[in-house]
Amino acid sequence: MGRMASSFVKVPCYSLSNLLRSSSIMPFGNSHNLRKLEFSIDDEYPDLSTHNNHMARLLTRELYGKLRERQTPNGVSLDDIIQTGVDNPGHPFIMTVGCVAGDEESYDVFKELLDPIISERHSGYKPTDIHRTDLNPNHLKGGDDLDPKYVLSSRVRTGRSIRGFCLPPHCSRGERRAIERLSVEALDALGGDLKGKYYPLKGMTEEEQQQLIDDHFLFDKPVSPLLLASGMARDWPDARGIWHNDTKTFLVWVNEEDHLRVISMQKGGNMREVFTRFCKGLQEIEVIFKEKGHPFMWNEHLGYVLTCPSNLGTGLRAGVHVMLPLLSKHEQFGPVLKRLRLQKRGTGGVDTAAVGGVFDISNADRLGYSEVKLAQMVVDGVKLLIEMEKQLEKGKSIDHLIPQQK
Amino acid sequence: MRTPRLTLRSIKPTNQSRRACLKTPESADQVGPSILLLDPQRIRSCSGTTAKMPFTHNEFKLKYKAEEEFPDLSAHNNHMAKILTLDMYKNLRDKHTPSGVTLDDIIQTGIDNPGHPFIMTVGCVAGDEESYEVFKELLDPVISDRHGGYKATDKHKTDLNPANLKGGDDMDPNYVISSRVRTGRSIKGFCLPPHCSRGERRGIEKLSIEALGKLSGDLKGKYYDLKSMSDAEQQQLIDDHFLFDKPVSPLLLASGMGRDWPDARGIWHNDTKTFLVWVNEEDHLRVISMQKGGNMKEVFNRFCLGLQKIEEIFKEKGHPFMWTEHLGYVLTCPSNLGTGLRGGVHVKLPHMAKHPKLEEILGRLRLQKRGTGGVDTAAVGGVYDVSNLDRIGSSEVQQVQMVVDGVKLLIEMEKCLEKNQPIDSLIPAQK
Numbered sequence: 001m002g003r004m005a006s007s008f009v010k011v012p013c014y015s016l017s018n019l020l021r022s023s024s025i026m027p028f029g030n031s032h033n034l035r036k037l038e039f040s041i042d043d044e045y046p047d048l049s050t051h052n053n054h055m056a057r058l059l060t061r062e063l064y065g066k067l068r069e070r071q072t073p074n075g076v077s078l079d080d081i082i083q084t085g086v087d088n089p090g091h092p093f094i095m096t097v098g099c100v101a102g103d104e105e106s107y108d109v110f111k112e113l114l115d116p117i118i119s120e121r122h123s124g125y126k127p128t129d130i131h132r133t134d135l136n137p138n139h140l141k142g143g144d145d146l147d148p149k150y151v152l153s154s155r156v157r158t159g160r161s162i163r164g165f166c167l168p169p170h171c172s173r174g175e176r177r178a179i180e181r182l183s184v185e186a187l188d189a190l191g192g193d194l195k196g197k198y199y200p201l202k203g204m205t206e207e208e209q210q211q212l213i214d215d216h217f218l219f220d221k222p223v224s225p226l227l228l229a230s231g232m233a234r235d236w237p238d239a240r241g242i243w244h245n246d247t248k249t250f251l252v253w254v255n256e257e258d259h260l261r262v263i264s265m266q267k268g269g270n271m272r273e274v275f276t277r278f279c280k281g282l283q284e285i286e287v288i289f290k291e292k293g294h295p296f297m298w299n300e301h302l303g304y305v306l307t308c309p310s311n312l313g314t315g316l317r318a319g320v321h322v323m324l325p326l327l328s329k330h331e332q333f334g335p336v337l338k339r340l341r342l343q344k345r346g347t348g349g350v351d352t353a354a355v356g357g358v359f360d361i362s363n364a365d366r367l368g369y370s371e372v373k374l375a376q377m378v379v380d381g382v383k384l385l386i387e388m389e390k391q392l393e394k395g396k397s398i399d400h401l402i403p404q405q406k
Numbered sequence: 407m408r409t410p411r412l413t414l415r416s417i418k419p420t421n422q423s424r425r426a427c428l429k430t431p432e433s434a435d436q437v438g439p440s441i442l443l444l445d446p447q448r449i450r451s452c453s454g455t456t457a458k459m460p461f462t463h464n465e466f467k468l469k470y471k472a473e474e475e476f477p478d479l480s481a482h483n484n485h486m487a488k489i490l491t492l493d494m495y496k497n498l499r500d501k502h503t504p505s506g507v508t509l510d511d512i513i514q515t516g517i518d519n520p521g522h523p524f525i526m527t528v529g530c531v532a533g534d535e536e537s538y539e540v541f542k543e544l545l546d547p548v549i550s551d552r553h554g555g556y557k558a559t560d561k562h563k564t565d566l567n568p569a570n571l572k573g574g575d576d577m578d579p580n581y582v583i584s585s586r587v588r589t590g591r592s593i594k595g596f597c598l599p600p601h602c603s604r605g606e607r608r609g610i611e612k613l614s615i616e617a618l619g620k621l622s623g624d625l626k627g628k629y630y631d632l633k634s635m636s637d638a639e640q641q642q643l644i645d646d647h648f649l650f651d652k653p654v655s656p657l658l659l660a661s662g663m664g665r666d667w668p669d670a671r672g673i674w675h676n677d678t679k680t681f682l683v684w685v686n687e688e689d690h691l692r693v694i695s696m697q698k699g700g701n702m703k704e705v706f707n708r709f710c711l712g713l714q715k716i717e718e719i720f721k722e723k724g725h726p727f728m729w730t731e732h733l734g735y736v737l738t739c740p741s742n743l744g745t746g747l748r749g750g751v752h753v754k755l756p757h758m759a760k761h762p763k764l765e766e767i768l769g770r771l772r773l774q775k776r777g778t779g780g781v782d783t784a785a786v787g788g789v790y791d792v793s794n795l796d797r798i799g800s801s802e803v804q805q806v807q808m809v810v811d812g813v814k815l816l817i818e819m820e821k822c823l824e825k826n827q828p829i830d831s832l833i834p835a836q837k
Contacts, residue, residue, distance in 0.1 A: 071463075172470065175470070234518060235517055
């Protein structure tokens with residue numbers, strides 16, 4: 001797997017067979033997990049009777065018994081993966097995933113649990129399915145003319161994981177710092193309109209902090225128990241930071257919920273421009289990481305590998321803040337969004353309410369569709385929603401505009 | 407018994423033992439290339455004793471230099487942060503206890519909670535009994551710092567004979583609203599709350615229910631598990647001020663003790679509501695004796711009696727309490743070692759509250775004050791929670807004696823101030 005990076009501590013990527021062959025590596029034993037095996041399955045199996053998340057619905061006692069004996073080469077065990085779902089029973093209306101990956105191998109070692117979860121979460125995506133990646137912005141049709149009287153801003157985000165390191169729930173401080181160093185090097189190599197600067201959370205000045213808040217760029221230690229229970233917030237704010245370009249249209253979060261979160265955004269409705277910058281920036285970064293011997297985690301089946309199974313595939317959420325005061329009150333609003341494969345959120349992000357009829361509209365899917373396809377769904381879908389809004393403004397019906405299920 | 411200190415370098419398996427430890431999958435299809443199956447039986451037999459295996463969870467961190475892994479404690483103010491040096495980290499990071507507790511498990515709470523300029527937190531917890539031995543290089547100085555210079559060679563005296571307490575039955579009820587003594591107990595053979603598994607926690611709960619179920623007389627009572635409590639029971643426990651809920655303090659949560667809440671957590675209390683046991687909160691057991699008024703002697707009597715009865719039952723079941731000659735009763739937080747005892751009263755001292763020498767007097771009496779909401783709360787209406795400061799190096803009887811004597815003196819001072827008389831002649835020498 002990855003070549004050795006010259007300026008970093010050697011981080012070999014283990015496959016089990018490599019390890020068994022090496023005489024200096026001892027046989028596996030994770031006493032952390034071993035001890036639990038002394039207790040019966042029933043003693044250790046979590047009580048999920050009041051839970052409502054994907055993991056709780058799919059992790060049977062038998063499956064628990066089978067998977068609890070395993071661990072990834074980095075020592076990620078079943079309990080590490082499911083703890084967040086055990087500690088957060090969920091909500092009757094909102095279906096959370098209830099598990100996270102601790103490293104790339106988690107998706108393989110614990111596939112008997114994660115494949116069904118992925119299938120449930122991603123509309124029946126099968127273990128044999130292939131995911132297509134398409135980051136060529138030329139394939140996007142239109143998208144440069146969303147009506148700015150309605151579309152306030154456009155944004156595309158995704159995540160990336162760096163091969164050779166454990167994911168945020170499980171990574172050590174040394175790994176996290178290495179990820180930060182690598183990322184800063186990679187981002188510093190960007191030029192042109194992507195040229196920018198890194199602001200580590202630790203040691204940020206008051207001024208810098210205020211500026212980042214005003215720009216809506218700053219992220220802080222998560223408060224969501226869903227995230228905290230996964231272990232991703234350990235050692236905060238060590239090795240966390242924000243990078244953005246000078247024009248403030250391209251932003252990277254380092255070591256938050258994923259190794260990298262990459263965001264392209266700007267005011268107005270020119271999603272095409274946003275998506276173009278997004279693809280270009282991503283690909284430039286990817287090249288640099290590859291050169292350093294640490295490509296992004298990606299495979300044919302899962303696409304880009306991220307911490308939360310809900311973000312596999314493209315990890316992409318492309319969306320707009322759009323004013324739809326009349327349409328949002330229409331009884332068909334929900335069904336129309338569903339048919340367009342879009343979702344709505346408040347302008348504060350996930351789990352917030354809409355304010356003043358302004359909604360965050362974005363793609364509902366992540367896996368099984370390429371980046372271009374998802375951005376296209378947003379572009380086409382939002383155009384239609386605006387058309388509907390205009391119809392309602394004139395007091396006309398929208399029945400003839402209601403689309404088929406995509 | 408010397409605790410085996412496991413290091414990765416001390417393990418030298420053969421090719422044979424390596425393969426023998428892996429279960430053969432029934433077919434090649436069943437196991438992918440990166441899955442490893444652990445067979446506890448084979449692991450035990452090939453190495454002779456349990457847990458001689460390397461510790462993968464920790465092992466991958468060792469690929470990084472100590473400097474890379476050493477936490478940034480520059481903004482921190484807790485005992486762990488003051489004491490943990492890079493060299494110490496180097497020495498301890500490849501070690502683990504037999505159940506797999508590592509240095510990072512112990513210190514994570516102190517890293518994630520930098521502390522407060524005024525309040526000195528401990529910044530580390532034990533994951534099991536052996537933690538105090540395997541990581542003594544860190545924990546002994548932390549204990550010393552926290553417990554007034556208690557040395558690694560010191561011995562702690564346990565005295566739970568209530569007959570040794572002098573007085574304590576006559577604190578003025580016009581001032582003393584209630585009296586309470588609490589301590590913790592850990593059950594040998596199980597990991598502590600930051601580290602224990604669900605199976606262990608449930609094992610602790612089962613054992614505890616059995617033990618408490620054997621209590622009789624005025625100690626006879628009932629167990630209410632948090633998971634299946636009815637609304638009515640919950641309300642009653644709230645009204646009685648007995649109910650505990652999932653902690654919100656980041657200090658506790660970061661240690662891992664909140665996992666799987668509310669599984670295997672519960673509250674037991676006797677019918678007269680004067681003896682209460684919390685199961686699987688911050689410690690395996692928290693034992694509380696309390697009642698209205700100032701009869702601390704009675705509270706302490708019941709406390710000692712109840713504790714000793716429970717201790718006997720646990721011993722009979724093959725799971726005595728964790729206790730050593732050096733550390734006394736072993737608990738999760740190093741601040742609670744020794745007696746784990748906090749004996750205190752809610753006492754009305756509105757005049758003393760305003761006196762400039764209150765802090766100094768309390769210090770000399772080896773007492774501390776808190777608000778009536780418990781630790782980190784403010785006093786309301788001049789009513790303070792006054793309790794012993796010490797936990798280790800003095801016995802239970804000695805600590806409760808300090809409370810009894812000290813509170814009597816504080817009340818005397820309060821009465822003087824009520825009559826506008828000075829209290830200078832009453833100010834005691836440092837205990």
